[in-house]
Amino acid sequence: MVHDTREAKSGVVSSLRLALGANALITPEDPRYERARRVFSGGYDRHPVVIALPGDAGEVAKVVSIVQEAGVELAIRGGGHSPAGYGVVDGGVVLDLSRLRDLEIDVDQRTAWAQTGLTAGEYTNATARHGLATGFGDTASVGIGGATLAGGLGLLSRKYGLTVDDLLAAEIVTADGQLQRVDDASHPDLFWALKGGGGNFGVVTRFKYRLRDVSQFTGGVLVHAATPDIVTKFIAAADAAPDELSTVVMVMSAPPLPFLPADVHGKPILLATLAYNGPSESAERAIAPLRAVAAPLADLVGPKPYQQLLAPEDENRPIAAHRNMFLDSLDEEAAARIVAAVGTSSAQVPAVQFRIMGGAVARVPADATAFAHRHRRMMVNVIAIYEDASQATAHEAWVATLADSLRPGPGVYTGFLGEEGGGLMHEAYPDATWDRLVSIKGKYDPGNLFHHNHNVPPE
Numbered sequence: 001m002v003h004d005t006r007e008a009k010s011g012v013v014s015s016l017r018l019a020l021g022a023n024a025l026i027t028p029e030d031p032r033y034e035r036a037r038r039v040f041s042g043g044y045d046r047h048p049v050v051i052a053l054p055g056d057a058g059e060v061a062k063v064v065s066i067v068q069e070a071g072v073e074l075a076i077r078g079g080g081h082s083p084a085g086y087g088v089v090d091g092g093v094v095l096d097l098s099r100l101r102d103l104e105i106d107v108d109q110r111t112a113w114a115q116t117g118l119t120a121g122e123y124t125n126a127t128a129r130h131g132l133a134t135g136f137g138d139t140a141s142v143g144i145g146g147a148t149l150a151g152g153l154g155l156l157s158r159k160y161g162l163t164v165d166d167l168l169a170a171e172i173v174t175a176d177g178q179l180q181r182v183d184d185a186s187h188p189d190l191f192w193a194l195k196g197g198g199g200n201f202g203v204v205t206r207f208k209y210r211l212r213d214v215s216q217f218t219g220g221v222l223v224h225a226a227t228p229d230i231v232t233k234f235i236a237a238a239d240a241a242p243d244e245l246s247t248v249v250m251v252m253s254a255p256p257l258p259f260l261p262a263d264v265h266g267k268p269i270l271l272a273t274l275a276y277n278g279p280s281e282s283a284e285r286a287i288a289p290l291r292a293v294a295a296p297l298a299d300l301v302g303p304k305p306y307q308q309l310l311a312p313e314d315e316n317r318p319i320a321a322h323r324n325m326f327l328d329s330l331d332e333e334a335a336a337r338i339v340a341a342v343g344t345s346s347a348q349v350p351a352v353q354f355r356i357m358g359g360a361v362a363r364v365p366a367d368a369t370a371f372a373h374r375h376r377r378m379m380v381n382v383i384a385i386y387e388d389a390s391q392a393t394a395h396e397a398w399v400a401t402l403a404d405s406l407r408p409g410p411g412v413y414t415g416f417l418g419e420e421g422g423g424l425m426h427e428a429y430p431d432a433t434w435d436r437l438v439s440i441k442g443k444y445d446p447g448n449l450f451h452h453n454h455n456v457p458p459e
Helices: 006-020 057-070 120-128 144-150 188-194 228-240 280-291 332-344 359-363 389-406 419-428 431-444
Strands: 050-052 074-077 093-096 103-106 111-115 167-173 179-182 203-210 217-225 245-253 268-277 319-327 349-356 378-386
Touching (some): 057 203, 103 120, 111 120, 144 203, 268 332, 319 389, 332 349, 332 389
Antiparallel strands (some): 111 203, 349 378
């Protein structure tokens, strides 16, 4: 039960100060507060009563126990990239994991134990020194915790599967304040739920991952003009490519990038990030059909370290309207709607993103993890990034109209859901998966302490 009273909030700050020390807390009068309460999305301006920065798993457990006892709102912050701004909460406690940064790499066993204050870029830069990596998506500043708990679809997925397919174990503080080690043998139900069920079951403090060989890598950006014919052919070619090639495609209004001709700025383009894991000669053969779709406007694809493909953080804290879905194909009529919509949007960056699935993602049984959309061919995000918050209604309408015209049926990915996610949670999980998650939630968090997320309520 949440006790939203001044006494409860004052009491929780005092208890946290005794448990962690004053230096591990940030309160509104602290000069660090304004920066510490910010999340990646610029659309959220929430003011927690305190931000707690535990230094180890034991201190995380103390924070959870204190908040549970006080009955105040709790938000968990890793990388702060939740599209719904769930890394911060008004009037409650933010448990900020940024001090948990240890990384233990076992090169011989090809495994790594990583604390959840690390970002994907920090983890990848460290493992890449050994020619190894775990796939976390395509953005360096994303926290490994949120990326993993959602499932994790990125630039290694067609070759090696989702992030959760390389998850071997975890350490998690549950709602009773206990630190649990979970894997296939210990608390297997909870371990299963962490593989796509989000932050509903506790605070993960460490993950154990399998590491993959990325010592031979080819990738980069390939740009074509965006016409309905080019878009459909490119998507089909990416879908038909060998498993070693993962592709993320953006149909978008061309930004003024230095490698693009000036006369295409502001016009619809197809910008693809290609990632091939394997020998360069094989990479050239796999990428050739994507290059041959049309005369490229820019071709920056070549041999390079895998970690260079992860996009850096945008310091501008963008405001975005977005919708997420899964598709199995894209016909020319749908592509024409996308190209036309991108060309007429007033957003700073209007775009439709396609993350091509298949390969190793589809070879894992759907019920093996809480992420269950393995048979789908692509994940799609309709996005409008803009600067003027007063224009939110217009951009939300643009996104909703285009997304509704594309969606063939249910299916969403919680990692890319915004505040609309509450009404779509049953679309994220098939009935059997949902029922199983609800049961596990009831076992490990019956009071729904961890509800500031895309929530799976207890029974």
